Amino acid sequence: MREISTVGVIGLGTMGAGIVEVFARGGLQVVGVETTQEYAEHGRAILQGSTDRAVAKGRLDEAGQAEILGRITISTELGDLKDCDLVVEAVPEVLSLKHEVFGKLDDIVDAGAVLASNTSSLSITEIAAPTRHPERVLGLHFFNPAPVLKLVEVITTLRTDAAVRDAVVAVADKLGKKPVVVGDRAGFVANYLLFGYFTSALRMLEHGHVSREDLDTAMRVGAGLPMGPCTLMDLVGLDVCDHIGEVIYAHTRSQMHAPSPMLGRMVTSGLLGRKSGRGFYTYARPGSGQVVEDDLTPVATEPAEAGSVGVVGTGDLASELVDRLEEGGYAVVHVSDAEDSEELASLAGADVVIEAQDLDTDVDDLEELELDLEADEDLDDLLPGRDLDDLFAELGEITGPDTVLATVNSAAAVALGAVSGRPGRSLVLRVHAPTGNGQVVEIGRTSATEDDAVQSMRELVARLGAEPVVCRDRAGLVVDALLVPHLNDAVRMLDEGYASVADIDTALQHGLGYPTGPFAMIDQIGADEVLAVCEELASGSSGLPRDSVEASPLLVEHVILDRPFIS
Ligand SMILES: NC(=O)c1ccc[n+]([C@@H]2O[C@H](COP(=O)([O-])OP(=O)(O)OC[C@H]3O[C@@H](n4cnc5c(N)ncnc54)[C@H](O)[C@@H]3O)[C@@H](O)[C@H]2O)c1
Structure with a gap:
């Protein structure tokens, strides 16, 4: 297989112009082809603008820009691609158009040249099938913006020559990209x-x-x-x-x-x-x-005065809540013993009560508790903290009719509304660990929760320095209900043998800009926790289709073997 030193790019739109820049930056000669002079000039303007921005940001000097642009020839003649070692097609996503372009290329480039398509969704097999040499055709899928995102998916068909694949991977490596080689399947990785x-x-x-x-x-x-x-x-x-x-x-x-x-x-x-x-x-x-702004933009309201908040429970989260609420200007009443009715009575005047008991019990403790259980004992009595139904029933009696009642423990807002007799004032909260972008507290409401109760909780969360997310109280709320099936889907892809752990992590990190790949995320969260959420989503009322929440058997294997995905 000959070395790739001259590259052709067909179509200088959003993707093609970026792909030209990538190759020219990598020191290769590039010929870009458009349909008309006007489109050709538009393509040239994209390249000029993009490299101008790099100069303005100090990422490129003017001499470097001149060198890059000097390696690029722009033409309206496909015939100018005749000496290219690799041609990348980036014309619109229409199969007949791709066939037309590849058909013409068969008569222009010599037999040793590689033909690639940047298609996002068409089958490379279908694009390659009518060409004269399907063994030299593959997919070379760049991500937008091509000069920035490092991922390139190299898609081979059953006919693609291994030497062709290797040559393209080598050139992608040389460009500083992260190539991932996969078979031809809808959506690739x-x-x-x-x-x-x-x-x-x-x-x-x-x-x-x-x-x-x-x-x-x-x-x-x-x-x-x-x-x-x-x-x-x-x-x-x-x-x-x-x-x-x-x-x-x-x-x-x-x-x-x-x-x-x-x-x-x-x-x-x-x-x-x-x-x-x-x-x-x-x-x-x-x-x-x-x-x-448009009709759906939330109307900004004047925040109400910070009132008084009761926090029930001990543990890290309860202490953190107390500290952050005090910093936010709230008068905090901290009840450490949820069983103590006298202490609970001090919550009578609170505007908001947040239940934040540390109820964590690991499975081993539970087994031990069950073994020790006397015939007339109730397991609930041995678990840490006070039973939520019981506690919320009492809170419903102690607090005023407008008090907002919330829990950070996994309970259903609708159930708490029913037991407390305050369906209009009951909410669930899910405090997430901070990410590089900040911290979210989800606020789960029911159809009965009143808007002003939700609004006062929004304000409270904002005063804690976190970002509120209000949603219906369904299994997994929003973050878990979307992230966990996404991670599970990555495990399913691995289990199907389509791509490796490294390929999938590379694809999402360098193609979609995720902070880490899905397997690194699973290892960080814990496969057992991911599995537990899948099971909660599958059994609860998440509203998500079953096939998206059903745990991958491979995820279950990793949990049983206590084995991380990345060793
Ligand atoms: N836009 C994205 O985010 C993205 C990301 C990855 C892959 N892709 C894929 O890249 C391809 C191009 O997408 P785009 O968004 O750059 O489209 P685009 O519409 O921005 O650009 C396509 C360009 O091709 C030119 N063109 C059409 N027929 C031609 C021909 N016969 N010869 C030469 N030039 C021709 C058009 O004039 C146009 O400038 C598609 O297959 C798309 O699926 C797009």
Whole structure:
């Protein structure tokens, strides 16, 4: 296989112009081809603008910019690709167009040249099948923006020559990219996993489970991802999302990937995201990333005076809550013994009561407790803390009718509402560990919870220095209900033998900008915890399709063997 030193790129749109820049920065000669002079000039302007920005930011000097641009020739003649060792096609996502381009290339380049497609969703096998030499065709899938994101998926078909694959991987390595070699399957690695998650996020939004802003905050801040799903889909383009989603669904026929009717309606109505000026959000103008207010933008209200808050329980979380509430200006009443009715009576005047007992019991303790249990004893009596039903029934009697009652322990807001006799004032809270983007506290409400109770909890969370996310109280709320099935899906992909741990982690970290790959996340959270959430989602009322929450058998294996994914 000859060395790749001259590269052709067909189509100088969003992706093609970026791909030209990547190769030229890597020291290769590049020939970019467009349909008309006007498009060619547009492509040249993208390259000029992108390298100008790099100079302005001090990442490139002017001499370096001149060298890069000097390696690029732009043409409107496919014939100018005749001396290329590799040609990457980045024309629009239409199979007939790709066939036309590859058909012409067969007559232009010599037999030793490699032909690659940057398609996101079409089958490389179908693109390659009618070409004269399918053994030299593969997928070379860059991510947007190509000069920034390091991932390139190298997709081989059953016919792709191993030497062709190796030559392309070698050139990707030389460019400083992170190549991942996989077979031809809808969505490849990154989009396949991303779209399972997108579909679940769309379902939550469509069902009114959470607002677009809170959904984005949950995943950006709570899960630490670079942006929330609504912002990301608007950036990718809702038409593109709808199309890729359909392709993946056609491949899996899984409920997990079933297309969102809401997304289809948005696309039909011309709401395509940033590029059309409106998608999930409204933008200052088409193409702008600046979000402007619209009918769905939450109305800013004057925060109420910080009132008095009761915190019930001891342990790290209770102490932290007490400290942060005091710092936030609240008058805090701390009840350390939830069994003590006299202490509990001091909560009579509180505006909000948060139950934060340390109820953690590990399985070994439970087994020991059960073994010790006398016939007339109740296991509940031996567990740490006071039973929540019992406690909330008492709180319902002690506190005033407007007091907001909340728990940080996993209980259902609806059940607490029923036992306390305050369905309009009961909430559940889920305090997440901080991520690189901040900290989220989820606030789970029921259909009966009154808006002012939710609003006062929003304000309280904000005064704690965390970001509130309000959602319906369903299993997993938002962060766990979206993140955990996404991680489980990565394990399923591994179990299916499609890609390795390293490939999947590389794909999500370097293609989607995740802080770490999904397997690094699972090892950090603990496979047992991920499995426990899957089981909770599968048995509870998460509203997510069964096939998205059913734990991968490989995840179960890792839990039983207590074996991390990354050794
Ligand atoms: N946009 C993304 O985020 C993204 C990410 C990864 C992969 N892709 C894939 O990359 C490909 C291109 O997508 P894009 O977003 O850059 O599209 P685009 O519409 O921005 O650019 C396509 C360019 O191809 C040109 N073109 C059309 N027919 C041509 C021909 N016969 N010869 C030469 N040029 C031709 C068009 O004039 C246009 O400038 C698609 O296959 C897409 O699925 C897109």
